[in-house]
Every structure is written in C-alpha cells, then in structure tokens.
Amino acid sequence: MKVGFIGTGSMGSLLIEAFMTSGALLPAEVTVSNRTFSKAQTFAERYPGIKAEFYNADTAQASDIVFICVKPHEFIHVVKDIRPVMTPDKIVVSITSPVLVSHLEGELNCKIAKIIPSITNLVWSGSALCIYGDTMEDRDKKRLEALFDHISEPLRIEESYTRIVSDLSSCGPAFMAFLLEQFVNAAVEETGIPRESAQQVASNMLLGTALLLTEGRMTPAEVQERVAVPGGITAKALKLLERKSSGMFQDLIATTHAKYREDLIKVSTSFYGEEVNGQ
Incomplete structure (x- = not known):
C-alpha cells in the first residue's frame, strides 16, 4: 500500500509521525509533498525511505491513498494540482471538516x-472520525479503518454530525487542557x-479519570x-462549578459551529464560485 500526504502542517505531521511510530506504515510506503518543499524533505531525512516530492501531483500519482492535510482555503488549489492524475481506484482523504465529501466528489475522479x-x-489514543463517499466500497472502508486502528x-459518523463530534474529539483535548491549566494556575496562585x-498531579488525575470513563x-x-x-x-465545589459554568459549553458549541459555517461558505465559494448550503 502506497500512501501520500499533501501538507505537513500540524495535523499532517501528526498523522505521519503516528503512522511511523506505531508501525502502521513503513517509510518506503510513504510519499510527502508540501508547499514549502524543505518541510517535506525534513520527513524524508527523519524517516529514511520516505520520498519527498516537489509537486502534489507526483505525490498523488505515486499513492493508492492520498491524504490532503491543508487549510480549508487551500483545498481547491490542491484539487486542481492532483485532478489530472486521479483514477477511480485511488482514494483521497480529507482531514478538514468544512471540506465536504460532495466538494471533492464533484472535482475528482476517485x-x-x-x-x-x-x-x-x-x-x-482517541477517535478518528470516518465519513465515506458513495463510491467507497466496504473493502475500502475497512482498509482505511485498519490503518487508523493502529493509532x-x-x-463512522454521518457528515451532518462532523462539527459537533469534532468538537468532542478533536477540539476537546484543547478545551480540557485549558480547563486543567486554569485549575493548576489557581492552585499555584492560592x-x-x-x-x-501541581501539573503532574493534575495530569495524572485527568489520565485516571479518562480510564475510569473508558476502561x-x-x-x-x-x-x-x-x-x-x-x-x-467535593459536593459543595461541584455546586459552585454548576452555577459558574451554566451555559458556558452551549456558548462554546455555538462559537465553533459559527466558525464552521463561515469556513464552509468560503470553501463552497472556492469550489463552486457561489455560496451554497451544506452540512
């Protein structure tokens, strides 16, 4: 299996590193390209066997599965780069929530x-949220899930729930880390x-709590x-938390959803040239 990564920013780098360290992929199976070529070369040097390509189309042509790991507004440019080399047997994977499956299905023959x-x-650890287009066969889905099962x-979720499940799964670690930081700061100050x-005790507490909730x-x-x-x-403190946090997470979700809708409109406009409705 040959896997390509277009974009080596925060999440692209995370995926490459996780797949490498977990043994999900061998370096010789991976091709990488990035707008700044030197960043792609960094991975080729760190993991001998990874191939760094200057052009996105070369990464796509060499790969069975192509991960597009760029910012929403950059997607249309990557799509135009790789369109000529895409074939029906290849799989393109977006890791960006405002880019809809329908956006890519309308542009790429894969x-x-x-x-x-x-x-x-x-x-x-954690989840990987999987959404599939109509042409994805069961074996294709199992192939991708077997890859992500390593990390x-x-x-599987419905695309209409992408934003809220992303809040819980992908944004959630930052939210929980923020709250933990506030807890530690207060402990130090008081x-x-x-x-x-304080950081060590609080971090161990969060890990233990997560294990209680899962295992x-x-x-x-x-x-x-x-x-x-x-x-x-604890009971008295919980009453305080309930009172102080009332409505806070509703506002948080409203904020993430508003930003998502804003990004979705921009992405749709870049693909279609006009505002469209989408999930």
Missing part, C-alpha cells in the same frame, strides 16, 4: 473519504504549590457521585 483525526492519535478507535508538582465504563455522573460525599467538600 473514491472520497473524510477522516478527522485528533492530537490524541499521536499517542495512539485510534475509528468511528497555595504556592510548585507548578511542576472502567463509568459515566461522568457516576464518577461525580462516587467522589462527592453528600454535604462534603
């Missing part, structure tokens, strides 16, 4: 998928505990119930 990764995939739990100690099969409500003794310290 199979189309959209897979949204997470930073947690770098440590072979994540592949989860008590003088060394930041490194321990506890719900968030059950974790709270087990920790909070009625009338105790």
Whole structure:
C-alpha cells in the first residue's frame, strides 16, 4: 500500500509521525509533498525511505491513498494540482471538516473519504472520525479503518454530525487542557504549590479519570457521585462549578459551529464560485 500526504502542517505531521511510530506504515510506503518543499524533505531525512516530492501531483500519482492535510482555503488549489492524475481506484482523504465529501466528489475522479483525526492519535489514543463517499466500497472502508486502528478507535459518523463530534474529539483535548491549566494556575496562585508538582498531579488525575470513563465504563455522573460525599467538600465545589459554568459549553458549541459555517461558505465559494448550503 502506497500512501501520500499533501501538507505537513500540524495535523499532517501528526498523522505521519503516528503512522511511523506505531508501525502502521513503513517509510518506503510513504510519499510527502508540501508547499514549502524543505518541510517535506525534513520527513524524508527523519524517516529514511520516505520520498519527498516537489509537486502534489507526483505525490498523488505515486499513492493508492492520498491524504490532503491543508487549510480549508487551500483545498481547491490542491484539487486542481492532483485532478489530472486521479483514477477511480485511488482514494483521497480529507482531514478538514468544512471540506465536504460532495466538494471533492464533484472535482475528482476517485473514491472520497473524510477522516478527522485528533492530537490524541499521536499517542495512539482517541477517535478518528470516518465519513465515506458513495463510491467507497466496504473493502475500502475497512482498509482505511485498519490503518487508523493502529493509532485510534475509528468511528463512522454521518457528515451532518462532523462539527459537533469534532468538537468532542478533536477540539476537546484543547478545551480540557485549558480547563486543567486554569485549575493548576489557581492552585499555584492560592497555595504556592510548585507548578511542576501541581501539573503532574493534575495530569495524572485527568489520565485516571479518562480510564475510569473508558476502561472502567463509568459515566461522568457516576464518577461525580462516587467522589462527592453528600454535604462534603467535593459536593459543595461541584455546586459552585454548576452555577459558574451554566451555559458556558452551549456558548462554546455555538462559537465553533459559527466558525464552521463561515469556513464552509468560503470553501463552497472556492469550489463552486457561489455560496451554497451544506452540512
């Protein structure tokens, strides 16, 4: 299997590194191109056997599966680059939520998928959100999911839920890290505990909580119930959190969805030349 990556930014780099370190792919199976060629060369030097290409079309032509890992507004340019070399047996995978499967199906003569990764995939954890076009056969889906199974739990979703599931899976680590940072900052400011100690304890706590919710099969409500003794310290603090955070996550979701709609309009305009509705 030959796999190409167009774009070596934050998420493109993450996928290449995760697939390399997990053994999902061998360097000789990978071709990389980037707008700045030296960045593609960096991966070829780091993982001998990876081939760095100057042109996106060369990466696409050499690959059975092509991951497009660029910003939404750059997609149309990459699509134009690779269109002449795409064939019905190849698979193009977008990792960008505002780029719809229909955008790519209308432009490329190949199979189309959209897979949204997470930073947690770098440590072979978390989910990979899988959305498939009409021409993707069952064997194609299994092929992609077998690849992502090395670094994540592949989860098939409807494209209409892309944004909200991305909030939980892909944006969620940043949101949870922000809240943890605020917790640690408050601990340091209020008590003088060394930041490194507070950070270590809080990080271990978050890891343990995640294991309770996954391997321990506890719900968030059950974790709270087990920790909070009625009338105790945790119970009183939880009431404070409930009061202070009321409406906060609704506003957060409204913000991410508004930005998604803005990006979707821009992407659709770049593909079709006019605003269109989409999921």
